Each structure stands twice: as structure tokens, then as C-alpha cells.
Amino acid sequence: MSSRPAKPAPTPTGETRGYWEGCRAGELRIQRCARCAHVQLPPRRFCGGCLGEDLRWERASGRGVVRSWSVVRIPLSAAFVPDAPYVVGLVRLAEGPTLMAALRCNPDEASIGAEVEVEFEPRSEEIHVPCFRLR
């Protein structure tokens, strides 16, 4: 068991550092463009709306709705085998952007339209990945 690989902990890049710092501090952050007010995730150097560079970090509500979901029965990586079956979904945040994330619920509890709230799963000292629980 000790040889089982750890679940992946992303390596932040220049564009995403502020996002992962937020996750570590227990807050989900989005980027808002100071010029056109476009809101985006995943984080980028440029605004997807106007290609401007004046992007501000903003704390998101952490709430959203499930756009779709599935249950992983056969994990790709050995790191996920103990968790199977587990639920993964696409969550549309109240602020607009969609994230893929683990849904912390049983397979028979998952449904499209379900309201969810963010929580964080530590993967390393630095990286806590956002997951969602049913509200």
C-alpha cells in the first residue's frame, strides 16, 4: 500500500499562482477583468473577453450548480483506486465559469441541477484542490 502513488497535486504557473494561493487559504477565486468585467476560470494572463491584461482576483461565492456528472468505476491511475467508485462533475459557479471537480456525494445522490458548495482537499502543503459537496 505504501507504494501507491499520491493523487496529482498541480504545479502552479504564473497565471494560476493566485488561484492556488486562494485554495490554500480556503477560498475559491475567479478572475475579473477591470476593463470589461468579464469573469473567467481557468485563470489566464489575458482576459478572454477583451484580451486586456488588467485582471483582478476576486473571492467567488463558492456556490454553484451541477451541469453534468458521472461516476468513475475504473480509475486510470492507481492513486484513485481506493476511492472508486467516485463522482466527478462539471460545476457552473454562481459567477459563471464552469469547473470540473470531484463531487463529494454518493453515486446515487448526484444529479444535474443540484446545488453545491466548495470545499478543499489537501494534496500537499501548498496545493489544496477544490471539490464540491451537495448543499
Add this chain to the structure above:
Amino acid sequence: METNTLRGAVAIVGVGDTEVGKLPGRGSVDLTIDAAARALRDAGLEKGQIDGLVTSNSMVDPHMYHAELVAETMEIQPRWCMTLAAGGATSFAAVHHAAAAIATGLCETVLISSADNLRTGLTREKASAQQSSTADPQFEAPYGAPVPVSYAFVANAHMHEFGTTREQLAQVAVTTRRHAALHPAAEKRDPIEVADVLAAKLIADPLRLLDCSLVSDGGSAVVVTSAERARDLRSAPVYLLGVGEAHTHEHVSQAPSLVTSGAVSSGAQAYAMAGLSPRDVDFAELYDCFTPVVLVELEDLGFCAKGEGGPFVEAGHTALGGSLPTNTHGGLLSHCHPGNPGSMFALTEAVVQLRGAAGERQVDGAEIGCVHAQGGVLSSHCTLLLGKEPS
């Protein structure tokens, strides 16, 4: 811009498929040339008569300059040469690019050949790494969701929004298998019923093993040339009447919709160029990496109303003898799926159908065929309309 600039300008004059399934010891360059040689023979052309070449890179053993390597190995020196990458849509996008190159005089006769050895060439570790690399490393990979999950999102969304049933999804696989049984080279030819699909191993809810395409070795090629040149060649030309592409996103989390795709746009462009409507189409070859995709494509390409894909398939319209026989060779679900080259077999099948040479699985009165492929997760789309006559 005029929309009819490519209509009838080029024709497919040669097709070739390699054997498919498990082909141990065969690599992508080898299979690419195998398919190419078959297509050239079919066209009655010598390799030196090719002045354009398009290939797709290997997932198993990627090369920096794949098309140039194929050219070097075949000992040809094309004046127009590229390695194309648009996932599952690669093969048809290649036809689009080749048609444009021929129409503008960049070259005259293009060989498009695509092959890979996903089945025997990938170790389990390599296959896992390959699949992981399609996920965004920071925003998708941390959740351990293999590729079928993304298509399960599509299936669940379609079921939720339109009341599509599990049985209707299963019927896609059942009908496709029935067609594969009539194709001598198809990998899976044993008949299946809806109950078999529903009892198959659960992969990613609601998708089961028989909702998922195969993993194969193999390759397929076509030769495309100007309509003028095509008239002097051996086989009956199959003309490109319309083509369109749409590229809407890369990652599934960024898809504008999970139930409506870029096929709406690529299809509309192709119909406009051809001056045709969905009612004019006699058969379709649609990308079927997973069963729900076929429903989305049938709807988005206008063969039935939005949300009616499930009932359309259930009523038998997509079966041989129905109003729109679909995936007459058995598709990616039952014929073969060597990765990016997979849709190429749908193109060669469409040509064989339009030549009237499909034997037991021949669509009666096949005059116009629609082939559509998508890559990524509903990401890249290319639609081709093909016909026996140039207009």
C-alpha cells in the same frame, strides 16, 4: 466570401484500408504507407504522381515531422506536405485542406493517409499517461476522470434535458453492430441486443463497455485530386460537394453546451456550399467514439429535431433499410478505432457506398453521403458532403 468555391472542385479517386484489430509489430509509419499503397493501387496511380501528402501523427510513437518521415520512407518528394492534428476530426479536416490546396493550385493530387497502432503499441502505463495528457494538468487531471467521463457528461446531460433513455443509447451500439456484421473486415461482428449493452460492465455512469468505441491498430487512406483530373482515372470519382468546420473549445469544462455542438455550424456551412439540405442525404457516417455523440450529431446535422436523436435511432431510421442508414461499416464502436485515424474508415466507407460497391451492406440508391467527425470532447468538427455527381 462565396460559399460554393469548393463545390465539385475535387474528387476522391482512391481509397484503401489496412487490416484492423491487433497487428503486433506494425508501427504508424508502416501502416500509413500500407494504407497509402492500397489507395494508390485503387486509384491506378503511381506514387510519383502524388504531389501533396497529409498524415496524422502517431499517439504511440510521435514523430517531429511525421508526414515528412512518411514521404522519406515512401521515397516521394511532395511539394505540399503536412501533419494534421484535430483529434477525431483530423481525417476530414485533411480533405478540406487538400481541397483548398488543389483548388488554389498548390498541388494537384493529394494522398491523405492516417494510421496508428493504439491496440498493441501502447502499454497500460503509456495508455494511462496518454489519456491523462488530454486532461488539463491543473484543472482536470487532479480529479482522476478518464476520457469516458467527459462523454458520460454528454450522455447524462442529453438524458436530463430531452428524456433520452438508456435503451436509446444502447440502440446506437446495437444498430452499428448489425452493420459491422456485414463488413468482412470489421473487428466486432457478433450481434448484440439492447439487453447486452445494458448488462455490459459499467465504465462511467451511464456509459457501459458497449457504449465505448474499440481500441485498434490500423490505417486508412484516400487520394484526392481535381475534378478535371479525376475524369481520366480508373475509378468512378466521388465528388466533394460541401465542407465545413467549427472549433468551439478544447476542454469539456469549457464546452459552450453539452448537448449542442459545433456540428450545427460545420453542417450548415457544408449544406450551404453543396446547395443541399439534410433531406437530400441518403446515408451518414458519424463519429461514434461513444454512443451519445451519435445522437448529438444526428440532431445538430439536421436529420431530426433537437432532442429527438434517441427516438430517431429507436425507430430504426439509422439502420440499413431505414431513412438514413448510419455508420454502415460498423463505426468506431464495432469496425475499428485506431485513434485519430478512426474517422478515415468512415470516409473510405462513404466512397465505397457511393461507388455502389458495398456488397451486402450497400445502401440502395446512395447518391449523397454525409460524413462528420469530431475531436476532443465535442471540440473540433468537420462535415463533408459527398456525391456521385459534381453538382
